[in-house]
Amino acid sequence: MTHDQPEDQDALVAVVGMAGRFPGAPSVESFWENLCAGRETISALPDQADPEHPEYVPAYGVLEGAGDFDAAYFGLSAHDALITDPQQRLLLECAHEALERAGHGGPDRPVTGVFVGAGNNGYAEAVRARIDELPFLDEWRLRQATAPDFAGTRIAYHLNLTGPALTVQTACSTSLVAVHLAVQALLNGECDLALAGGASVVPYLPRMRYTPGGIVSADGHCRAFDADSDGTVGASAVGVVVLRPLSDALADGDHVHAVIRGSAVNNDGRHKAGFTAPSVVGQAEVIRAALEVAGVDPDQVGYVEAHGTGTALGDPIEVAALARAFGPGTKRHGPCLLGSVKTNIGHADAAAGVAGFIKAVLCVEHGVVPATLHYRRPNPDIDFSSVFEVSGSTRAWPTDGPRIAGVNALGVGGTNAHVVLEQAPPSETSAPVDRPQLLMVSGRTPEAADAAARRLADHLATRPQTHLADAAWTLQTGRTHHIHRRFVVAGDTQEAVSALRTGTRTARAGAPSDAEQVFLFPGQGGQHVGMTAALYDGEPAFRRHLDEVAEAVAGHVGLDLREVLYPRTEQDRPAAAEKLATIDVGQPAVFAVQYATARLLASWALRPSAVTGHSLGAYAAACVAGVFSPVDAARLVAERGRLLGTVPAGAMAAVRLPEEDVVRLLPGDVTIGAVNGPGQCTVTGPAPSVARFTEELTARGIEARVLRIATAGHSPLVEPIAGRFAEVIGTVPRERPTVPVLSDTTGSWADPEKIRTVEYWVRHLRRTVRFGEVLDVLLSTPDRVLVDVGPGRTLATLARQHPRYDGKQAVVHLAPHPAEQVSETVVLLTGVGEVWTRGARPDFAALHGHRPRRRIPLPTYPFDKRHHLVPPPPGSGAGDRPTAAAPCSTPAVFGPAPAVPRPDAGAARPVPPASGRPSVLDTVLTAFAQALGYPDIDPEDNFFDLGGDSLTATKLAAWAATTFHVPLAASDVLRSQTAAALVSLLHQRGAAPVTAQEVPAS
Structure with a gap:
């Protein structure tokens, strides 16, 4: 039976x-890569x-x-990172990365x-041995940071996962048992997605002792x-996999590496020589059950x-159990290969x-079985029968038909696990797309955003066939x-690689919520034949x-706007251009494309918080x-x-002079039609007068030009x-505006009632456009x-030319200039990207036209890692150097210097000698430094940004109350958020400087 049959997918x-x-x-x-290379x-x-x-x-x-x-990145202070078991830190990191690799990192x-x-x-013991050197650390906090009980819940908390969160402990079979439990939870409907895996990370090189027969x-x-x-x-290793019901994964376009067809877990009970011994009976039963x-x-x-x-002892019993479970293999068309990572x-x-599970997944995905290293002659104590064969070299998959593999894991104490994997069903390839694409990356820092862009560029450069x-x-x-966000718009991978490496700057979103978007609608003058043709198509x-508008005005303008905007042939373009230049056709055409563009943006969930227009654009x-x-x-x-x-017959001309200067120069029949900024005016009047006035200004060295608008x-x-x-x-009919x-x-800002009146729109027809003042308002925020x-x-x-523009406001355009030879879709998507960099949240499914898309593995977040590791306890027997060859570090501690120097962070703020009386601020800054692990804390640094939490706040409040003899609660620390604000509160409650002897050690 294979998973080609739809009815099977619910159980896979x-x-x-x-x-x-x-x-x-x-x-x-x-x-x-290492496995395949042997x-x-x-x-x-x-x-x-x-x-x-x-x-x-x-x-x-x-x-x-x-x-x-x-x-x-995970919101921990340096102090918390230091005391947290590296296994749990790496599990958290890999869980985050696995979700991103699955396309479910949002x-x-x-x-x-x-x-x-x-x-x-042994990390808990290493930290406990130095507990006196780590202020604000007690046994409860140490246990919470190091006990295996919290491995699952720590991931759930930091990644905001709301399904069941369990820690599994079955010795060497732990992480495969975790996979089995995740599968059961998915099939039982307890969650819709599951992380499963395990870690074994020793922070210091252990001394492995050989004993004969051990x-x-x-x-x-x-x-x-x-x-x-x-x-x-x-060995030390960490592995995490993301699992999902197959039917959901296929329906949602997930990349399926392999399929779990079944799994089983059992225990040997007393079917063995001793507690630590393996059992043929138990192992064979779990394999058969799976x-x-x-x-x-x-x-x-x-x-x-x-x-x-x-x-x-282990290998002969394991192969014997496999042989018992598999039977004689009389119907086999090839050997069953055995391997061990x-x-x-x-x-x-x-x-x-x-680790073995991930290897097996890759084997069935790629149809390759890597070599089992150092295999030269079969162990004479193992009966491989006619079924099994150990391959000493990397080989292609040995059998025809669907690739199916088993994964075995055995734990000291007798908990056995077996998982059956099958290659993924053929996936539907996404349809080719000739439209440019919006590729976006981001980071908590500008450097991380840049690194993410480089990673993506490198990935696409080596995979040019990426969809x-x-x-x-x-x-x-x-x-x-x-x-911090970056994006590019590209039509193919080569273009994307080039743009990611050279093309864009990092922009900072103004807020975690939607950006405050103001839509600006220009007047007549920018219209041209073919504008928005790419969007229309x-x-x-x-x-x-646009069809809605064109059909609504067809009887009023005597033609179909679409024939003017999008002529069928090149021969039709001159006549279309001539009609579009007239005011009676040009104005409804401009309105049509503006309205259709705004509605297109709305369909992508990009809606304005306010609107304004210039003349016709109103x-x-x-x-x-x-x-x-x-x-x-x-x-x-x-x-x-x-x-x-x-x-x-009238005309309009742009004049680069302040309004008061233009007024002094105007002839009697020419007036100011628009003031677009402190030095940007438009004059209007009879066409001959406007032309003559423009020529006079030009002769005097004043910039002036007649606009392409054939009316005054x-x-x-x-x-x-x-x-x-x-x-x-x-x-x-005229309604109150909803925006x-x-x-x-x-x-x-228009009065919601006055904008509904006839008088408002009649005045709008005649009065000077005050768009410079509009920009004064918009650019003030x-x-x-x-x-x-x-x-x-x-x-x-x-x-952008307005004096108040300083770059803090994003100014985005959605259409190219008529003279630009650039894709309208590229310009529009670039505008969407720019709005996104400022915090907007587009509806991406709508942006893709609700077409089916697939999630594909892509580079994950570029963590900015620092070293956080206490030294091994003296006399512990651990190796002299940590498994990561980097300097050890501890947070700042009370006293003249840290117990263990942290060369990459500077020295802690010194406490003045006993004869001096440090200020309340200095004392609080020292406490913050030691509680959070950052020696050089600024008075305005945010407590939460430094990784502070309620437990740290409780410790700091108790310390401050004792030190300064004033009432203080954890809520006071949390509300203050900065050392400066906390000090202000302490002063209000009567705190005074203390001498060095009065500063407690914890």
Whole structure:
């Protein structure tokens, strides 16, 4: 039976994400590369050799960077990071990475459970040995930071996961049992997504002792199933996988690495020689049970990732159990290969099962079985029968048909686990997309955002066939969007790589909530034949709303606007351009594209918090704000254009002078039609007079140019049509705006009632446009996003030229200038990206037209790691150097200097000698430094940004109350948030400086 049948999928679970840290491999990809290359990554440690004690084996599967962690990313203080078990820190890091690899790293993931375990590594004892040197640390906090009980719940808390969160402890089978429990939780409906795995990380190099017949190899190599096998080698590793019901994964476009067909867990009971001994009976039963749950005949299994420790007792019993469970294999078409990852990396204890599981997943995914290292001759104590074969070289999958593998894990004490894996079903390839894509990355710091961009560029450079739309979708919906953001818009991977490496700056989102977007609608002048043609062809929402306007005004303008905007042939373009230049066609055409663009943005969940318009643009603004219905606004604009077309020939010209200077120079029949800024005016009047005035100004060296507007808008020439226009306005329903409108007539916020009146719109027709004052208002508030809806970028340019513009406000345009040879879609998506960098949250499914997209593995967050590790306890017997070769560090401690120096953070603030009386501020800063682990804390540094929490606040409050003899509660510390604010509160309550002797040690 295979999972091709839809009815089977409800009982199957997909592996949709993986992350890990292994000896010699900081990622799953490098782990697989090492396996396929036949590399042994167990480290020989000659400096650990002891001639006087040759029984100590100088070899270990070292995990580089075991003490490194990005505390700030997860909201921990340096102090908390230091005391937290490195196993739990790395589990948290890998859980985050696995979710991102699965494309579920954003906040909108399904209900997610956590099933993980960790080993006993002695870190609690190392911290406890230095508890007197670590202020504000007590036994409860130490236990909470190091006890395995909290491994699962720590992940759930920091990643905001609300499914079941369990810690599993079954010795060497821990992490495969965790996988089984996660599968059961998914099938039982307890969660919709699950993290499963384990960690075994020793912070200091252990001394592994060989004893004849024991589990430790004499020469530091694990020779599973080989005649020369004599034991295993210890290792540190971490592995986490993301699991999801197969039907959900396929429906949601997840990348499925492999499918779990079934799993089982049992215990040997007393069917063995002793508590630590393995059992053929128990192991055979769990294998048989897993195969039965999976509905798989043993003859279908092509590979088993065995526990394979290379011990004299373990390997023969494990193969005997497999043989009993599999039977004679009379229907097999090829051997069942056996392997053990322990020959590559060593025995990772609680993480051994998930390490083997990840290897097996990769085997069925790629159809390759890596070599079992050091295998030369079969162990004579093992009866491999006719079914099993150990491969000493990397081989292609040995059987035809669906690739099916088993994973075995055995724990001291008798808890056995077996999982049956099958290759993923064929996935539907996303349809090719010729539209440019919006690729976005982010970080908690600008440096992290830049690093994320480099990682993505490197990834795409080595994978040029990446489906760019799938990559965009994964980044948009499968990641947390942090405050520092970068994006590019690209049509192919090569373009994306180039832009990611060179093309964009990092922008900081103004707030974690939606950005305050103000839509700016320009007037006539930017229209041109073919404008928005790409949007009309490629965006159904845009097309639908432009069609609505075109059909509404067809009878009023005597033609179909679409034939003018988008002529069918090149021969039709000159006539279309001539019509579009007229005011009676150009004005409704501009309104049509503005309204359709605003509706397209709304379909992407990008809606304005306020609107404004320039002259004609005020009608689109009012329509978006709900004053006019779209059909009424379109017909009103068409009638306005028709009426303006009846006035005497007029013109408008831009003059780069302040208003008061222009007024002094104006001829009698020319007036100011618009003031767009302190030195930006538009004059209006009869065409000959405007042309003559422009020539005079140019001759005097003053910048002036006639605009492409064939009417004298906002001038006395329009007064004869005012009465008729008032009648037209009176026939149109007008509602209170649902969005604030900034009036270009007054330069201030429009009164919701007055904007509904006939008088308002008649005055708007005649009076000077005060857009410079509009910009005064808009640019007075930082972090606003001003969105020029277009056509063109006239209003964006005016905003950037305004003296109040200082870059704090984002100014975005959504349409290219008519002279630009650039894709309209690229410009629009660039505008969307710029709005996103300021905090907006687009509807990404709508941005993709609700087309099916797939989540694909992409680079994960670039953690900014620091070293946090206490030294081993004196006389502990641990190796002299930590497993991560980097300086040890502790937070600041009370006294003249830290007990263990932290060279990368500077010295703690010194406490003055007994003769001096340090200020309350100095004393509090010293306490903050020691409680949080950052020696040079500024009085205005935020307590929460430094990783403070309620427990730390409780400790600080108790300390301060004792030190200063004033009442203080944890809530006071939490409300104060900074040392400066807390000191102010202490002063209010009567605190006074203390002498050095009065400063308590904890």
